[in-house]
Amino acid sequence: xxxxxxxxxxxxxxxxxxxxxxxxxxxxxxxxxxxxxxxxxxxxxxxxxxxxxxxxxxxxxxxxxxxxxxxxxxxxxxxxxxxxxxxxxxxxxxxxxxxxxxxxxxxxxxxxxxxxxxxxxxxxxxxxxxxxxxxxxxxxxxxxxxxxxxxxxxxxxxxxxxxxxxxxxxxxxxxxxxxxxxxxxxxxxxxxxxxxxxxxxxxxxx
Amino acid sequence: xxxxxxxxxxxxxxxxxxxxxxxxxxxxxxxxxxxxxxxxxxxxxxxxxxxxxxxxxxxxxxxxxxxxxxxxxxxxxxxxxxxxxxxxxxxxxxxxxxxxxxxxxxxxxxxxxxxxxxxxxxxxxxxxxxxxxxxxxxxxxxxxxxxxxxxxxxxxxxxxxxxxxxxxxxxxxxxxxxxxxxxxxxxxxxxxxxxxxxxxxxxxxx
Numbered sequence: 001x002x003x004x005x006x007x008x009x010x011x012x013x014x015x016x017x018x019x020x021x022x023x024x025x026x027x028x029x030x031x032x033x034x035x036x037x038x039x040x041x042x043x044x045x046x047x048x049x050x051x052x053x054x055x056x057x058x059x060x061x062x063x064x065x066x067x068x069x070x071x072x073x074x075x076x077x078x079x080x081x082x083x084x085x086x087x088x089x090x091x092x093x094x095x096x097x098x099x100x101x102x103x104x105x106x107x108x109x110x111x112x113x114x115x116x117x118x119x120x121x122x123x124x125x126x127x128x129x130x131x132x133x134x135x136x137x138x139x140x141x142x143x144x145x146x147x148x149x150x151x152x153x154x155x156x157x158x159x160x161x162x163x164x165x166x167x168x169x170x171x172x173x174x175x176x177x178x179x180x181x182x183x184x185x186x187x188x189x190x191x192x193x194x195x196x197x198x199x200x201x202x203x204x205x206x
Numbered sequence: 207x208x209x210x211x212x213x214x215x216x217x218x219x220x221x222x223x224x225x226x227x228x229x230x231x232x233x234x235x236x237x238x239x240x241x242x243x244x245x246x247x248x249x250x251x252x253x254x255x256x257x258x259x260x261x262x263x264x265x266x267x268x269x270x271x272x273x274x275x276x277x278x279x280x281x282x283x284x285x286x287x288x289x290x291x292x293x294x295x296x297x298x299x300x301x302x303x304x305x306x307x308x309x310x311x312x313x314x315x316x317x318x319x320x321x322x323x324x325x326x327x328x329x330x331x332x333x334x335x336x337x338x339x340x341x342x343x344x345x346x347x348x349x350x351x352x353x354x355x356x357x358x359x360x361x362x363x364x365x366x367x368x369x370x371x372x373x374x375x376x377x378x379x380x381x382x383x384x385x386x387x388x389x390x391x392x393x394x395x396x397x398x399x400x401x402x403x404x405x406x407x408x409x410x411x412x
Binding site for chain 2: 115117118119120121122123124126127130131151153154157158160161162163164165166167168169171172188189192193195196197199200201202203204205206
């Protein structure tokens with residue numbers, strides 16, 4: 001009789017996998033991908049380092065999966081903010097404000113997701129997720145053009161400008177080298193970013 | 207008597223080093239960092255692969271140096287465009303237009319410099335160079351505020367928005383997966399990017 005995984009074994013494996021992911025997530029939120037060493041993750045998850053490699057082909061694969069999970073959460077939040085009531089301009093502004101606010105409240109994780117130099121696998125994911133954000137913005141810009149709150153424009157191009165402007169302008173403030181980020185009053189920063197973005201879209205002085 | 211390098215040996219070493227860099231540059235311009243394999247570079251430079259590692263500690267170090275050289279050239283071009291005559295808005299627009307135009311005319315190299323997933327060393331350089339671009343733009347925005355062609359704003363913040371907007375909106379069009387990039391008429395694309403950026407800065411519809 002061939003070896004068969006019992007239901008109980010499958011469950012135990014799934015739980016161990018989840019624990020490894022959660023512990024990696026925790027490490028990244030605390031000190032970026034750089035601090036998420038396999039020995040440290042193994043220690044937190046209370047497994048041998050070899051066990052990690054039974055669940056993930058490589059450190060890069062584990063990181064890519066944690067990156068996906070964490071970024072998808074942010075993408076979902078943006079989608080949610082874009083789907084509330086109000087005109088397209090108001091929804092877009094709310095989404096940008098929320099994205100920036102969340103990033104500045106969890107600066108280490110946000111820096112890791114937006115800019116931390118990691119490895120090519122994570123960089124590939126980063127490019128893919130930037131497209132996901134851009135698609136969400138593009139849809140709302142198109143709605144805004146139809147509604148009349150945005151002038152006619154290349155919505156796809158404007159959406160990538162938005163993604164770039166907000167991500168790049170957060171990279172500096174989020175960078176690990178800046179002390180006391182969490183206690184700073186970030187509103188003027190967020191206001192400046194939003195102002196540039198909304199002016200870029202509308203061509204109207206704010 | 208201790209071994210001493212003769213002047214001739216030093217020159218030969220410097221020439222070999224330069225040749226390795228030039229051949230790497232050529233590979234990157236043709237197919238990105240991904241295609242710049244050490245064996246290929248060694249073949250082009252007509253040296254043994256071991257020789258490359260006598261000049262550079264690692265592939266990452268060689269790539270970082272090539273990245274620096276290529277990016278510094280672009281930074282210098284932007285600085286040059288910003289230092290011509292005209293008001294700050296005109297100079298800034300000319301610099302952005304030139305940056306985008308150069309990128310679209312050399313799309314493989316531009317993609318490699320702006321977005322290709324490489325390794326953490328190149329990513330560190332990328333972050334540093336983005337700051338270099340932002341500093342140049344910031345200076346011009348400040349001049350524009352003084353001249354009265356830009357409304358008062360946080361020049362530092364606006365400069366990072368500019369860098370992000372232009373880089374991100376070029377990433378898609380430059381991506382290696384897009385066919386026939388070089389033959390496309392890119393003016394509408396560049397116009398859309400410039401419009402967003404200038405509206406973002408001025409709050410005036412274009």
